[in-house]
Amino acid sequence: MEAHQKLKVGSTVDLNCYYAHGQENENFQRRCYWMLKGDFSHIALVHYRKVTS
Incomplete structure (x- = not known):
């Protein structure tokens, strides 16, 4: 399962975020972030993480 979000810093949209859950293990997540504008785009x-309850 994948999703895409545009994230705000203050009142402007500055970041893209794609995130996905593992097929075999839904507790495994991958998130990718990058800036939309500027020198660091x-x-x-x-970010990889394993969610535990």
Whole structure:
């Protein structure tokens, strides 16, 4: 399962975020963030996490 969000910093949309849940393990998540404008738009931050209750 995947989704896409545009995130605001203050009142302007500045970040893209794609996130996905694992097929075999729904507790595994991957999130990718990057800026929409500016000098850092070519850099992506990838965040992997395992959610536990």
